[in-house]
Amino acid sequence: MFERIALIGIGLIGSSIAHDVRRLRLAAEITGYARSEATRSKAHELGLVDRVYPTAAEAVSGADLVMLCSPVGTYGDLAREIAAALRPGAILSDVGSVKGAVVRDVAPHVPAGVHFIPGHPIAGTEQSGPEAGFPGLFANRWCILTPLADAEPAAVERLAAFWRACGSNVDTMTPEHHDLVLAITSHLPHLIAYNIVSTAADLEEVTSSEVIKYSAGGFRDFTRIAASDPTMWRDVFLNNKEAVLEMLGRFSEDLSALQRAIRWGDGETLFNIFNRSRQIRRGIIAAGQDTAAPDFGRGQPNTGLNKPAGDR
Numbered sequence: 001m002f003e004r005i006a007l008i009g010i011g012l013i014g015s016s017i018a019h020d021v022r023r024l025r026l027a028a029e030i031t032g033y034a035r036s037e038a039t040r041s042k043a044h045e046l047g048l049v050d051r052v053y054p055t056a057a058e059a060v061s062g063a064d065l066v067m068l069c070s071p072v073g074t075y076g077d078l079a080r081e082i083a084a085a086l087r088p089g090a091i092l093s094d095v096g097s098v099k100g101a102v103v104r105d106v107a108p109h110v111p112a113g114v115h116f117i118p119g120h121p122i123a124g125t126e127q128s129g130p131e132a133g134f135p136g137l138f139a140n141r142w143c144i145l146t147p148l149a150d151a152e153p154a155a156v157e158r159l160a161a162f163w164r165a166c167g168s169n170v171d172t173m174t175p176e177h178h179d180l181v182l183a184i185t186s187h188l189p190h191l192i193a194y195n196i197v198s199t200a201a202d203l204e205e206v207t208s209s210e211v212i213k214y215s216a217g218g219f220r221d222f223t224r225i226a227a228s229d230p231t232m233w234r235d236v237f238l239n240n241k242e243a244v245l246e247m248l249g250r251f252s253e254d255l256s257a258l259q260r261a262i263r264w265g266d267g268e269t270l271f272n273i274f275n276r277s278r279q280i281r282r283g284i285i286a287a288g289q290d291t292a293a294p295d296f297g298r299g300q301p302n303t304g305l306n307k308p309a310g311d312r
Contacts, residue, residue, distance in 0.1 A: 001026045001162055002026065002063075002162070003027065003064050005021055005030050005064075006031045007030065007033070007048075007049065008056050008068045008070060008078055009034065009068065009069035009070030009071075009074075010032050010033075010034050010043045010130045011069065011070070011129055011132065011133075012125060012128050013124065013133070013137075014048075014130075015131075016123075016134060016135070016137040017133075018030055018043075018048040018049060018133065019133055020136070020137075020166045022135075029051075031053065031063060032048065032053070032059055033052070033055065033056040033058070033059035033060075034052065037054075039129070040052045040054065042131065048130060056078050056081050056082050057081050060086055060087075062087055063090060064089065064090050065090065065091050065162070066086065066091070066093070067093055067094065067095060068092075068093070068095070068096070068102075069094070069095050071232045072097070072102060072232075072239050073234070073235035075096065075101075075102055075105050076106065079105065079108075079109040083109045083110065083111055084111075086111060086114045087114075088113040088114065089113060090115070091115045091155055091159055092106075092116045093116075093117050093118065093119045093145075094119060095119060095120060096120060097186060097187070097236050098235075098239045099118050099144075099146045099175035099176075099179055100176055100179050101240065102118050102175070115152055116151075117146075117155060117156055119145045119146070119159065119163070120143065120182070121141065121142075122141055122142045122144065123138050123168075124228075126225065128229040128232075136167065138163070138166045138167050139166075139167035139168075140168075140288050140289075141167075141169070142168065142170075143169070144171050144172070144173060145159060146172065146174060146175040146178050156172070160172075180246075182243075183240060183244045183247040187240060187244050188244065188247045188248060189225065190226075190233055191237065191248070193222045193226040194226050194233075196219070196222045197219075200219065261273075
């Protein structure tokens with residue numbers, strides 16, 4: 001599908017893209033960039049890339065698809081660095097969980113003739129680094145593209161075809177709508193997980209050993225989500241703060257309603273809320289976005305659907 005794909009960042013998502021490109025023969029060559037020598041060496045050792053470079057500009061030279069796969073807070077500097085090296089006609093995309101800030105930081109540096117099409121594969125685990133990636137991560141997951149108003153339809157379709165080849169379902173929407181949707185489906189749940197784990201750690205009357213020893217399924221799952229890459233999630237919240245704060249305000253209002261129901265013994269309200277939430281869970285399973293297997297399928301064979309799903 002492409003002569004050369006350049007991966008700017010070779011962590012969980014970048015390395016998983018590399019696995020799929022290799023497995024499915026989606027490109028003749030893969031080049032990569034990573035800031036640290038250790039990551040570059042590991043990526044080469046694992047066969048994720050054909051060539052790996054210490055600068056992003058070198059990595060994108062001659063590539064007809066460039067994927068920004070580093071934390072979104074790095075995109076502006078990277079776009080500035082690679083602008084002069086981008087090949088005319090190339091597609092420049094990304095995998096960031098925020099889209100408005102990506103458009104803000106990247107678009108001003110994109111030269112004429114390069115197709116800038118922001119994207120977000122909604123898939124991931126709490127693991128990070130080049131060793132964390134695996135083939136099939138994107139299978140039956142959604143990838144959202146947020147092309148700008150002047151995007152060339154043929155280039156958008158070419159990128160969509162790439163993600164479909166990786167097994168993804170593809171949808172398009174505006175960057176603003178994407179950020180609002182992901183604020184409630186991904187960003188707020190991660191924020192809550194970080195906060196709950198932090199609160200448990202701060203409880204002076206419960207030792208850390210007891211928190212670990214008596215972890216029930218709910219708290220255990222929160223700790224899994226809270227184990228996600230701190231740099232990536234710091235950048236997500238700083239770059240989608242308006243939508244996150246809006247969703248956090250709504251969540252706080254709903255939480256107050258739950259608090260009142262518990263305080264006043266309003267069992268009917270509690271039951272109705274819990275039952276509606278249960279139906280949402282069943283809808284997610286019916287949509288093929290998780291499995292009903294025990295322990296959320298984490299003990300099942302690796303199919304891409306059954307890996308721990310800390311969204312990216």
